[in-house]
Amino acid sequence: MVGTVPKLQVRGLAISYGGKPALSGVNLEIRENEIFGIIGPANAGKTSFLKSINRMDDFTVGMKVEGSILFEGKDVRDWRNVYALRQRIGVVFPLPVGLPLGIYDNVALAPRLSGIRRRSQLDDIVERCLTRAALWDEVKDRLNSLGSLLSGGQQQRLTIARALSQSPEILMLDEFSIAVDPVTTMRIEDVLRELRQELTIILVTNLVQQARRLADRTAFFLDGSCVEVGDTEDLFMGKVQSSSTTDYITGRFG
């Protein structure tokens, strides 16, 4: 169940690109084993927020992050071994990225990088991760065919399987259902509900109903700031601090 132990504490977070602010004044905490939803219209700063958490800002020229992001009490920017940090905080991007490897090798990539060589152990990880991502039945007979040749929805599930393969403690999903059909979306949502037993999930989504179905707590981002954070049911029942939250949820804008 949802714990009360904070997994991530974000304090005074401000993000800017080349001096132009994209997000500012974010204060929130994400608790262990919860699904934390983030909703909001385009350009609200949702993706920038995810980027700052596992230090993908290192890749983005001009992106500046201020404030603190405590991961189990330690600021992510104080991590000396950023690769170890990223192993523990996995991401699934909006458009699936099947690496140009076989399906098996896609999923086995991260375990291999961390030194697992035994075939039986790898087989085990690959099967379990693909099963969790609801993809195993469709691909078990062609594990060696190229991951980049799968359909969009399959590639997205492959990406999720790959993200799970290194046992992250936090899994961040950025609009994962953008290229996935509704049936598959539902199956992945079931998977996420199950995964909550084991890890913490941050779910950025454009579908407010998806946040309602999945998220324990939800944050509403608008125009570069975090308008409010609350229990998802409260937000959807109208117990909000800002009327713009209700406006967005009920589809009056955005």
Next chain:
Amino acid sequence: MMEGAPNGTSDKDRLTFDWYLDKVVQGLVFLGGISAIVLIVGIFVFITREGLSFAATQLDIIEFFSSPRWRPTSEYRPTYNILAMIAGTASVTGLAMVVAIPFSLGAAIYIAEFATGKTREALKVMVELLAAIPSVVWGFIGLSIMNPLIIELFDVPVGLNILNAGIILGLMAAPIMTSIAEDALKAVPDSYREAAEAMGATRLQVVLKAVLPAAKNGLLGAVLLGVGRGFGETMAVLMATGHSINMPDSIFDSVRALTATIAAELGETAVGSEHYQALFTIGIFLFVITFIINLLADLVVRGVRKG
């Protein structure tokens, strides 16, 4: 906790072997990158040391660029002025671009946008083979095939001239320009083509309206690299221009290129002599020109990244 790689539980932020390996490799790659800078600075220092003191003290810079008289071996009064050679290099390079740009862009567009399957593969291999032909072979073709052909066709006394060298140089530069231009076209995402095709655009319209605008900077970069190639080429132009100091007034005049002058004369000068230093001054000039062309090409291609 669950499947997959074990995480160190006690101190999760420890520096692993992989982390150190990463740093070491980063350092090595950095050295590799820096070595290019060290080399270019080294070359620049070398040629300026050999040529600059002469250029600064004994040379009238304005005359150097504005007089065509290059008479290094004159008993009475040697002169070292390069206008004729600048005209030679510029005219040959200019003609070469007139030849190479339509050929290479046409070939690149055909290979990238129209050819399919085996035709395309065969063409790509051919173009790469063409690019690998040594320049002395091109010079040989200019000397032994183009020369009599031009004499025959145009009824001129000498076939080693701007026309000959321009065509040879154009054919030489075209394969590399084709390769680079094709890369630029291939880098245009297929989704652009699909989006244009979805509106009923013909193949030609797709190329003109969607692909070429998107690849514009890369294509310009290809042309500029061709120009740089033309300026720097030595052996083929030495053999095909006729190598005579001359201010050209028609494409049937023999000329001499800057590079060819250095190649032909440096071996026969005494180290440190005026003539020797004058050749190095030409070297500085070529270096600066090439630097500017490459910088331009780089700035143009960088425009792609900015969008």
